[in-house]
Amino acid sequence: MKLKKTNPAIIFNCYFNGLSIIQELGKNKIKCIAMDCVRDIGTFSKYAKYQKCPDPLENEDGFVHFLYDFCKKLDSKPVLFPTNDHWAVAISKNKKLLSEVSIPVVADWEAVKILINKDLFYEIGTKNNYLTPRSWNLDDLNNLNEDNFPIVAKPIYRRISSNEDLKYITENMDRLRFNVLKNKDELNAFIKREEKFINKLIFQEYINGMSDRMYTVGIYANDCSEILGLFTGHKVRGYPADSGDCVVGECMKVPDYVIENTKKIVKDLKYSGIAEFEYKKDSISGEFKLIEVNPRPWSWIGITPACGVSLPLIAYKDSCGEKVEFIESNLKDHSVKYVKIVPDFFNCNRNYKKDYHKWTMSFSEWINDLNTEKIVFAEFNAGDWIISIKVLYDTLVGILGALRNSIFKHKNTK
Structure with a gap:
């Protein structure tokens, strides 16, 4: 089948990583299908049509058969973007079959299997000096x-x-x-x-430090394991504070040896697709250690377009046969931030009091802390007003639920 620029994109697991891809591709006039087993936040985007599917976590065969039949009915081969491990595993294991009717943005199973199974990856990492702990x-x-x-x-x-x-x-x-x-x-x-x-x-x-010692090298590599897009950034705050997923991230350079280590692994594993290499900078020794590699888009990939290296768009264009030149983020450190503003507000004003008091802030301190040249709000981005309303509604429901439980608990303790 001849590839066309009109190839639709199917995004799986439509949490904020999936939402970011939907919004970036949708803004570029690419038809998006939000395929998930539940109505997660990204399925409400104005840029995508929701399609329910079986959950590969417990029904891999059913999911693969459903996806194959769905893709086969489309006019053009869709480009597949799995954004969580079990979706990436299901598509990678069945990549040869699915490639008959689609274009999977995921590495071959030989590479994904190594990265998903941390015991296997760390064994190889020790042997090949991949900076793994x-x-x-x-x-x-x-x-x-x-x-x-x-x-x-x-x-x-x-x-x-x-x-x-x-x-x-x-x-x-x-x-x-x-x-x-x-x-x-x-x-x-x-x-x-x-x-x-x-x-x-x-x-x-154990590598010393909280989640703010985590650094990301995000890449897209083509089928020849040539990196075409490279982003580097830093996790400002995660929740929980010691090891949690990114709530605030920013662009930041990393040492050259970290980049070279990343390139070596991509070549050695013959990796293709989007990946996040997560390094931790030891707060005592200052050494960077490779904690893990996520063989798919990560939670705050939405920062990459604002940094001039849109990994979703690069991946889509390359997958559709368009010539793509190598590009990397080269902005001033701290100049672009990605923020999940609703959870960060509650974390800094309440949750970190028990979790990591150092990150507790007053409202004015929090506002000043987020100040930068450019900011990407996960919940309020791309003019996608339906997402904003959905987030505010869910937040209000959560607050009212917490108040009700608190009142009920107080009455029962009298």
Whole structure:
């Protein structure tokens, strides 16, 4: 089938990462289909039409068959943008089949499998000096001494496509996403307490610092593993503060050796598609360590168009056969910020009081902290007023629900 500029785009998992892609492609007159198993925020965008589909987390075969049949009926091959792990896994594993009727923006399964399974990636990372932290599996823990602590316990993977009901496992992997263990006593207690899930976890050297020590190298690589778009940025605040997803991010340069390390991995794994390389800069040593690689768009990819390197648009154009020259973000540090303004407001005015008091701010301090040359608001962007109304409505419902629960709890304690 001949590729055309009129190829539609199908975006999967339509949370804010998916919404950002929908808005960027939609603004560029590209037809978007928001395909998800639930009505997440991106499915309400004025730039997309919602299409419900099976959930690959528990029905991979059903999802793949549905997607194949859906794409086959379209006039042009759609470009596929999976934005969460289990969607990327399902499409990557079935890439050859789906390529008959679509253009998947995802790497081959050989590469995705390595990146999704952190134990496998860290093993390869140690062998090839990918700047990954030192890691241990369950059998290695008896050999640890006190000098190895603190260590972190975290899931080998949090989400993967399957034909089983994995929601119980997924919920617990989310719960166990980041556990700092300070000594052998804490380690032994943790192993005993989490015995049911312990074989799904990996143990790793702790890199000092909160979530503001996290740096992102975001890339798009073509089928020859040539990087055509490169963004570098810094997580200003996450929630929870120690390890949470990005709530405020900004453009920021990283050292050359970090960029070279990223390029080496892309070439070594023959990677193609969008990816986020997450590095953490140790607050004591200043070293950058590669924490993980997400083989798909990440939560704040919406900053990249404002930085002159629109990874969604670059990926779409290259996938549709248009010639794309390499471009990278080269703006002044801190000059562009991406903000999920509603959660950041509540975090800084309330939630960080218990989580990380240093980030608690008054309203005026919060406003001043966000001041910069250009700002991208996740909830209020691209003239997509339906999204803004939906966010404000959900926020109001949440506040009223919390007040009702508080009043009910107060009455019951009298």
